[in-house]
Amino acid sequence: MSEDIISADNLSVVVNAKQILKNVSFSAKKGEVLALLGGNGAGKSTTIKTFLGLMTPSSGTASLAGVNVAMSPDIVRKKVAYLPESVMLYAHLTAIENIRYFLSLSGKTKSDNEIADALSRVALQEKAWRLPLGGYSKGMRQKTAIALALLRKAPILFLDEPTSGLDPVAIDEFNRLVSQLAREGATILMVTHDVYGACHVANRIGLLRDGEIVGMFDAPANGNIDPKKFIPPSPGE
């Protein structure tokens, strides 16, 4: 049996005496996409931040490739690319300049060809590559951030509501890219409100409500949605 690459084991997080995550457990193996679905305030971003070492569990563990993040936070820098809810890139720099700058922060340099390949792959139109991000739409900024994540060649990806604010065509392109990255061996945790997107790209779907996992399902392989699956089990089931 292959090892879990992303694993939450009875993870609890308390902030200001409020319990935000309650004994959350899930896992994903190499090449799997796990989606966590939940409403506002369910604890989705907190889950990701705990895996990034930005929040400390009060009990339980968040592990990446078998390494406890709280004990060895370096694993995050080595293995993870993170797409936050709001993409943080510089408005006065172009897509190419942003990518060069952020790669340099992690000690990486890439050739013009490699950067062009990544920007083509995320389908950012070529005429925008040398324009400042200040004039970009949300989808274009998102594509730039995804290209940066691709160039970092991270084996583990955390995506926080990656398709919110994107139009249907951009969502479709994005979902296809996520599936492709998983086929190439990336392990991906995506948190979202989007049931439809989750069903299209995820192998497993967890339902998070008030900091608790209230259901965990295998996603339908053909992308067809069975809404009955999203009725959480009753307590004790």
Ligand SMILES: Nc1ncnc2c1ncn2[C@@H]1O[C@H](COP(=O)(O)OP(=O)(O)OP(=O)(O)O)[C@@H](O)[C@H]1O
């Ligand atoms: N640093 C913090 N201090 C206090 N409370 C926090 C902190 N971070 C998160 N919370 C609380 O934890 C709960 C979960 O927040 P979280 O941001 O994880 O939710 P979410 O599922 O990502 O929601 P959204 O869909 O709105 O992004 C919320 O009730 C929030 O108010």
Ligand SMILES: [Mg+2]
């Ligand atoms: Mg959030």
